[in-house]
Amino acid sequence: xxxxxxxxxxxxxxxxxxxxxxxxxxxxxxxxxxxxxxxxxxxxxxxxxxxxxxxxxxxxxxxxxxxxxxxxxxxxxxxxxxxxxxxxxxxxxxxxxxxxxxxxxxxxxxxxxxxxxxxxxxxxxxx
Numbered sequence: 001x002x003x004x005x006x007x008x009x010x011x012x013x014x015x016x017x018x019x020x021x022x023x024x025x026x027x028x029x030x031x032x033x034x035x036x037x038x039x040x041x042x043x044x045x046x047x048x049x050x051x052x053x054x055x056x057x058x059x060x061x062x063x064x065x066x067x068x069x070x071x072x073x074x075x076x077x078x079x080x081x082x083x084x085x086x087x088x089x090x091x092x093x094x095x096x097x098x099x100x101x102x103x104x105x106x107x108x109x110x111x112x113x114x115x116x117x118x119x120x121x122x123x124x125x126x127x
Contacts (some may be wrong), residue, residue: 035097
């Protein structure tokens with residue numbers, strides 16, 4: 001069975017922009033590498049607990065985020081709610097998927113966590 005084009009595009013090893021909201025409501029956007037689990041509708045971003053994006057999510061745990069991957073004139077934006085986890089099993093799953101997608105493991109700084117985005121809406125162009 002042929003995979004949907006959105007899934008194929010999300011397999012490509014591009015960088016995306018993750019947008020979270022600061023405590024004052026202003027947007028914060030940062031370039032990130034991420035992975036996509038289409039079965040679970042879950043995007044994962046490896047980062048550290050002290051990062052601005054994690055501090056934003058901690059300040060507003062039920063807040064929405066947007067993750068936008070662009071390649072030329074093609075793009076997809078994944079939107080949903082995000083949670084932060086330091087659970088070793090969840091971090092290990094994030095590392096496994098990252099390594100598979102980008103063909104090398106992510107950095108392993110102290111305080112590494114995984115941001116998990118439960119995607120409930122997506123928008124695309126030319127996909």
